[in-house]
Amino acid sequence: MYSAEVLDEICSLIREAEAEHGREIFLVSDEPYRKLLYDGLEYPHIFHHHQRSIVATSHSKDLALPGERIGYIAAHPDYEDKSELADGLVFCNRTLGFVNAPALMQHIVRALQSVSVDIDEYQRKRDFLYDSLTQMGYNMVKPQGAFYMFPASPTPDDVEFVAALQEHKVLVVPGRGFGLPGYFRISYCLDDHTLEGALPGFEAAIEAYR
């Protein structure tokens, strides 16, 4: 997660670029994982850092509704042309045509803004998998939120290592699909039985590269 200090630095770069080019530059934050933070971390809201900012979010993760395609876009409340911005966004959504949540659900999610999935459950899964994998020798940053891990592949060829894990019936995604070859991504929003069942496969796969 970006700290308030890093956000400040990003925003001063944006303001310098705005002055240089003589036009507004928006900070757009795509944050469906905003409520999925661990260890009591506080999220530094971008609205405190830049007036020309937009938050886009989805309830795929915080309400565990993947595929429902429902969320919202919020513009900074002090942005002067916010109604023009909102009109533009509504128009874009209409012309896209395929991302239109049912009207009734759009009313219902308003009442669900203070609700989220049980974050402690995800944190418990993170701790279990992080401790187990690091003990086996996998190297990774401990996730501060969401439900993914991004370990270094024990061989530079992440696609080769993903295939090796597949041989042990463990499914993960090569890091090069996310612009970072040499790593792979694990998603751990799974039941405990599946996570426990994957450990022998993780162990056998790394063992072959020692």
Ligand SMILES: Cc1ncc(COP(=O)(O)O)c(C=O)c1O
């Ligand atoms: C960072 C990020 N933004 C947006 C989305 C898309 O959410 P939705 O399922 O509502 O299309 C995802 C889903 O994986 C995501 O990880």
